Structure formats: C-alpha cells, structure tokens
Amino acid sequence: MPRSPRRPPQLRGRVFRGSVAVGRGLLTRNDLRSSAWRPLFRDVYADAQLPVTHRTRCTAVGRWLIPPGGAIAGRSAAALYGCAQVTTDDPVDVLVPSGVRVGAVAGLRVHHGPIDPGDILDRAGPAVTSPERTCWDLALWLDLVEAVVIIDALLARRVTDLPALRGYAVARAGRRGWRAMLRAVDLADAGAESPQESRTRVRLVLAGLPRPRTQWIVSDRGRFVARLDLAWPDYRVAVEYDGLWHDNPEQFHSDRRRLNQLVGGDWIILHVTAKRLREDFDGFVAEVRAALRSRGHVTRVPR
Template sequence: MSKAPRRPPQLRGRIFRGSVAVQRGLLTRNDLRSSAWRPLFRDVYADARMRITHRTRCAAVERWLIPAGAAIAGRAAAALYGCATPAPDDPVDVLVPKDSRIGPAAGLRVRHGEIDPDDVVVRAGVRVTGPARTCWDLARWLGVVEAVVVIDRLLARRITDIPALREYALRRAGRRGWRPLLRAVDLADPGAESPQESRTRVRLVLAGLPKPETQWVVADHGRFVARLDLAWPEYKVAVEYDGLWHDDPEQFHRDRRRLNRLLGGEWIVLHLTGKRLREDFDGFLAEVRAALRSRSRSAGHSARA
C-alpha cells in the first residue's frame, strides 16, 4: 500500500513558499511533488484541496513574486475589479518599476514601466493598479477592440467614468500610452451589456459607421415595444447580438441571414451571431451599410456609411 502524502497541519488550506516549508522541516522536496500540493508558480505551492481562482493566484503573486512598488495590472487587475473573467490558470499581468530586475516567469506577464504614486491602490488586500491606470495599460497592451471591451465593463460598474479617464490621459500627454487611452475612451460606452456587444459596436465604428446608441428603447405612444442592443434612431436601423440558443445552429444562422434581408416595417433590425462575428463580419458590415444607406436615401440625408 502506498504511503499517504504528508500534510502538515500548518500548511493545510494555505498557499506557501516551498523553500520556506523545506527550510522549516515541514516538507521535503519529494513531499512537494506529491499529490497533496499544487504548484502555482516557481516555489509557490497551494494545498491541493483548495479551490484556486484567478484572484487566489493574483494574491499569491502580489505577496511573494513581485517587488515593492509593483502591482497586479491589465486584465488581472480588471478581474479583481470584477470586470474580466480570466480562467484560473491564465497568466497574471503585473506592472513593475522600470528599474526592477524581475524578468519573465512561468504564469506571469511582466511589464516594466513608470508608475506614479497614485497609480496603485489596495483592493481586497492586494496591490493593484487603479482604475484609470488599468485602462491606460489595457489601451497600450491590447488592441483597441479588446481594451474597450474591458473599459466598457469598468464604466458600467461605475468603477471609473469617461471624464476621469480623459483627464488622466490628458494629464500625461506626451507619455507613451496617452493617445491609445483617449482613442479607447472615445469608443467606450457604459451601455454595453456583454463583451460581444462591445466588440460588435467598436468594430462597426472602426469600419467607418456612425457610433450607435446602446440599449435604445423603442416605444409606441409611451408603451414599451423593445430595447435594442445597438441603434441608429435617426435611421431606425438596429443591430441585435444573438447567442446560440437554437437547437440547430446552422438553421439559426440561415434564419438570421433571412431576417437581415427583410427591409420592411418601421425598424430594420439586423441580427448578428457569434459565428458571423468571427467568420463573416465583412458580410454583416455590408448589410448594415446597405440598411443605413437605404434609410438615408429615403429620409433625404446622408449617413456616414
């Protein structure tokens, strides 16, 4: 019968430095390789019975792996604000001072940069970049679409607001990152209710379409009719993002394409699925442009489409 792994009570339910546990005689190096312990990072272990989340890993990184003055940053910071949903094993973004010697490490994405005194806050006991600095870094490190996806959620949860982000960028004019942040702020909208809605809206605007209204309510003589994900009320054209709920996904896509060709009624509502967003966005964009142009001609003015 195999011997049960050692589980000293001092380490049960805890995250710890492996080298410290060995130094104190609680475990041996062989013990650390047993099923009782789960390696999180180099020389950082957890009780294998613990539920490890991205937040747990961020706390371990902040406590044991980064120097003073550094902080959890980027997507990891957004996750600590409840505005991103990384997988438990996704790398943890960290921002460290420019003169820090910390280099690449498994499980970490290390970024060096200038850190102002007000760029770091403590949230749930963890040093993390403040909301404005988090948005600044997202705008530098991610493409504009993915940066806006996260910034939309920070705005929706009222963790920050557009004037504060714009002021933060303008106060740092000339420093690397201020223009990308302003660009992301111009595209951001707290009305977005899902990451896919944000991606759809930003990609439409980047393609040259007018910026749509989010969560536009359609009423008839004061009676609620519908709430539309994205809308151009002036042209009565709207976009709805649809998830895959149909029993037959292919039929679902065919049905939505058919509905997109129906240019009747007071509103033209174009339905976008995840598959079309990934694989046929150009085709969908052409449909939106056609709808806006059609309504523009009938209204006797021009849409920037």
C-alpha cells in the same frame, strides 16, 4: 498499498511558499511533488483541494513575487475589479517601475513603465493599479477592440467614468500611451452589457459606420416595446447580438416576439452571432451599411 500524500493541517486550504514549508519541516521536496499540492509559480504552491482562481494567483503574486513599487495590472487588475474574463491559468499581468529588474517567472507577464503617485492602490488584497492606470495600460498593451471591451465593463460597473479617464490621459499628454488611451476612451460606452456587444459595436465603428446607441428603449405611446443592443434610432435600424443564452427556449421566443413587434413598427433588425463575427464580419458590415443606406444614411468607408 501506496501511502497517502502528507497533508499537514497547517497547510490545508492554503497557498504557501514551498521553501518555507520545507524549512519548517512540514514537507519535503518530494512531498511537494505529490498530488496533494498544486504548483502555482516557482516555489509557490496551493493545497490541491483548494479551488484556485485567477484572483488566487494574483494574491500569491502580490504577496511573494512583485518587487516593491509594483502592482497587479492590465487584464489581471481588471479581473480583480470584476471586469475582465480571464481563466485560472492566464498569465498574471504585473507592472513594475522602470529600471527594476524582475527575473523570469513562468505564469507572470511583467511590464515596465513610469508609475505616478496614485497609480497603485494598496487595500486589503494585493497592490493593484488604479482604475485609470489600468485603462491606460490596457490601451497600451492590448488590441484596441479588446481594450475597449474591458474599459466598457469598468464603466458599466462604475469603477471609473469617462471624465476621469479623459482627465488622466490629458494630464499625461506627450507620454507614450496617452493617445492610445484617448482613442480607446472615445470608443468606450458604459451601456454595453457583454463583451461581444462591445466587440460588435467597436468593430462596426472602426469599419466606418456611425456610432450606434446602446440599450436603446423603443416605446409605443409610452408603452415599453423593446430594448435593443445597438440602434441607430434616426434610421430605425438595430443590431441584436444572439448569444448562447438563447439556448433557453422561452427566452428565445420572448425575444423574437418583441423583435417582431419592431419589424411591424418599421424597424430593420439585423442579427449577429459569434460565428458571424469570427468568420464573416465583412459580410455583416455590408448588411448593416446597406440597411442604413436604405434609410437615407450615406456611410463612409475608412481608408
């Protein structure tokens, strides 16, 4: 009958350095290969019964793998602020000072750059880039649309605000990344309520359409009628993103009922889904452009 793996009580429910556990005689190298322990990074393990999240991995990186002066950054920093969707096994983004060498570690994505005073916050958890520096790095490292998606979330949660972001970029005018940050900030909107709403809005604007208003409230003689994801109220045209929450039949019917009221009130409501965004965005842009044109707006096509 196979013997159960060793699980010393000192290590249960914990993340630890394998070499330290071996050095203290708690485990052997063979024990570390058993099903009782989950490898997170080189020489970093977790109790296999411990729920491991991206935050857990960031904490381990901050404790053992980041050199002095470095910090959790980019998407990982945004995740620590509660503003980015990352999976447990996504690489942890780390920012280290220019010129500091860091050996390759599987699961770690290391970025080098100048770090100013105030760029790193060292609180109860791992060292993390400030919200403003996080947005700078997102604009520099990510596709423009995806950077704005996360910046929208940071704004919506009031982790930072537009004046602070613009001021941060302008104070670093001429440095690599400042124009990218300003462009992302100019496209950002604290009113977005989901990543897909952000993606839809930004891609429509980049396609040459006028910037829509987010979460626009429609009322009739002071009575609430509906709140629209994206709207051009001057033209009474709106876009609604249909997400997976519409699997709820009651919510679906309630949503459609309120939108029918808008159609009766002379609004044009266009619906978009993840599949449409992924497979036929150009066709959707053409539909929005045609709806706006039918209401008198002359749209431009970007060169």
